[in-house]
Amino acid sequence: MTISGMTGFGRAEGALGAWSWAVEARSVNGRNLEVRFRGPPGFEGLERAAREGAQGRFLRGQLTIGVQAKRAEGAGAVRLNLEQLERYLAAGAPYVAEGRAAPPRLDGLLALRGVIEAGDAVEDAEAQAALEAAMATSIGLALDGLAGARAEEGRVLQGVLDGLTGRIGDLTDKASGLADGQPAIIKARFEKRLTDLAGEAASEERILQEAAAMAVKADVxxxxxxxxxxxxxARGLLATDGGVGRKLDFLTQEFMREANTLCSKSASGALTAVGLDLKATIEQFREQVQNVE
Incomplete structure (x- = not known):
């Protein structure tokens, strides 16, 4: 079992009849699953296939899925867009009438954008359905490739997070050993302060009472x-297959809360140093967790 990352890339290509296409799917970190799709005109049904395919494979991440398709030259009919031609003529007529422009030539008009259109659309409904189904299959293959890349990132993250979790455990054990000396440190510090203030009037009983009260407050x-x-x-979550990124993110907050309290209660420089090292390690853990699905 392994965790999954949220960054990756997948690509697939396909062809059917006069058509050929390429699909690219990529993803980056995201709090939720967001899918953006870009496809060729006339194939609006592919967006649904892309979204359903992404939702069936992923829980989180910002995904971009793009399909680029083209038809072989000469495979489609050429059409003259008379409406667009008339709009160009109407727009230029006032300038021609005023003598500010020469009458347009046919070759110039035909070169204007939108006047000549290539018939890329699939006219037969059955052929259109077969073409979209083949493209949808390629979308699935690209998403499978993306899932594989994210799984590979997860395997790398697994090792990093396992190591950081182990270090947090080691630092906790080190802090525990230093914390055992807290009462003696507090007692010696309080005894010195009270003796400096009260001199010989400071009784051992009072010192012990006050030091005990302070030790309770400083107990970690x-x-x-x-x-x-x-x-x-954390170790249990890292051994779980599936989307555990949100739970690990919450656990990181709990880690930091306890480390902050440990530092605030510390009575020695050594314990404070361990607490600061602990906080730094937890921050590294948090940064890596942001990449986990």
Missing amino acids: QEELDRLRGHVDA
């Missing part, structure tokens, strides 16, 4: 226990 055992639980949860 709950934070360490939750960090260990989050590490176990």
Whole structure:
């Protein structure tokens, strides 16, 4: 089992009769599944095939699917667009009447955009349906290629995230060892401060009472226990096949919450240093999680 990434590319080509085409599908990170489609005129039905194909394969990501199709030269009839020709003539008539322009020549008119049209459309309904079905198959193949690329990215991410999860676990264990010395550090620090202020009047009993109260506030055992639980949860998610990106993103927030509290409760420079290293590692984890589907 492995996680999947959200970045990739797939391509497929096909041909049928006088037509040939190429399909390209690419995706980048996204909070939800967004599909954008670009296809040739006259093949509007392909957009549905593209969207359904993407929804059947992916959960998240911004997808762009494009189909470029062409018909072999000479395979389609040529048509004169009289309406477009008349519009050009009407637009130029006032300038000709005023002597500001010469009367248009036929060869010039025929060269204007839209006057001569190639008959790319498939006239037979059965042939049109067969052509769209073949193009839809190519769309599916391009999406399969994209899914393979995203799976490959997921395999790479798996190793990176496994390593970062292990480091978070190691730093948690290191913090746990340093946290055991927190009460003694707090007691020594408070004893010195109270002695400086009260001198010989500072009793050992009061020192112990106040230090104990401060040690309770600085206790980080709950934070360490939750960090260990989050590490176990992360490992479980990384071993799950499917879309776990959202859950990992939420877990990252919980990681950072406990690391922040650990730093705020720290009574020693060594524990603070571990806490900061922990936060840096969690941030690296978060950046990689943004690529997980």
